[in-house]
Amino acid sequence: MAIGKLYIGRKVRDLRLANHATQAQFAERLGISVSYLNQIESNQRPVSAAVLLSLADKFKIDLSDLSGGEGDRLLSALAETLADPLFGVHGASVQELKMVVHNAPGIAHALITAHRAYRHNSERLASIGDTLDRAATTVEQTPYEEVRDFFHFMDNYIHDIDVLAEKLAEEIGIGEQEASGALSDYLASRFQVRVRRMAEPNDVIRSFDETGRVLTLSPYLQPATRDFQMALQIAQLAGQEVIDRILRNAGFRSKEAVEVCRIGLHNYFAGALILPYRRFLAAARDLRHDLDLLSARFGASLEQVCHRLSTLQRPGHKGIPIFFARIDRAGNITKRHSAAKLQFARFGAACPLWNAHRAFEAPGQIIRQLAETPDGVRYLCIATQITKGDRGFHAHRQHYALALGCEISYADQFVYADTMDLGSRIAYDPIGISCRICERTDCASRAVPSIKSQLIIDHHRRGPLPYKIRSITETERQV
Known part of the structure; x- marks a missing residue:
């Protein structure tokens, strides 16, 4: 049976007004022209399937019969x-x-x-x-890659685990009292598990004696990491049934992938427990996504906060669609997720013009950037460096850049957009996704030619690069 054309102009207009958005702002978020939005609101044109999907994904319209996640x-x-x-x-x-x-x-x-x-x-x-x-x-596909894609195409949000963790957080009293004591008391009262410090510190962060019911933690852990490890222990004990069910339905090809994913699901549960969904979402909105304040309010690390922001994709209660990545000094993306239009390349390094790389030059600072990708979409980008690893003079430590951001239409909901000239065209740095697939022809920072381009070599003339690039159009590729 054919589906009739949908004229829902009033509902769209009411939704726009409820979000305190002008027609220009609303149209930009939907990715349509202002004139098209005006025609939709006046019922001169029907709503397309693409617009319906965008409404469901960005403005919490309950369209359960439509798929809008991946x-x-x-x-x-x-x-x-x-x-x-x-x-x-x-x-x-x-x-x-x-x-x-x-x-x-x-x-x-x-x-x-x-x-x-x-x-x-x-x-x-x-x-x-x-x-x-x-x-x-x-x-x-390696087990690690298989698990990474599982979370990627699940929109980095596991509903059953998130809801269970939020329920437990209320029972434990997370957010109402100091988290460390609340988690320790819950382990003791619910699971008869005692938490103690290691007598002889080594390179083990945590160790659980299932028979003796003792969770042993390194005495050198930061408070946020200590709380996370106790939350992870609760995840293993309280979330076993729901996690087993998810793993059975995931269809992984190997036992290794199942166990790697089990680690990821335990970590997800722990993050959702110490940063419960609705409480954290409300705080993120109230504090305008100030990472330092969110970290202080919940006693969590910056990485825990950034990662949690990337999981706020609950149907009907979505947060701002952001992208998030963790990058090491070599440029490897060790964590990645994007609920925004910007998607990270699956192969190759990140764009060298992205502000994430500059975070290593300014430890402890928040680096801001206005950026535009080749498709014309503009973003507010935020980056900062963190240090992880053992403590002590001789300890080896790892340095990472945390990068996150949003499409520019959401920038006013981030404190980091204050004082930035969002309306100035020259304020936006041209960035790409990866040199390998970037179509920009005039970038002096290019590491390798785009695989979708044609090289022009002139032995008598040299610019910033030893070649020029001519993009191959879709028509030329199909000829």
């Missing part, structure tokens, strides 16, 4: 896959990619998985040496 992420991953020269003239247009993502997501996932297997095999064959006999074992 579209941008799957589209980005599929586009990056088909950009590989392997596919030659068989590249697809953006419209074709959207049709596949919306109508046949299973095929999109299968193609991405096949391409990843091809890359793994190719990379191993390029440096096999004496490992040729083991090359066949690398064509499949």
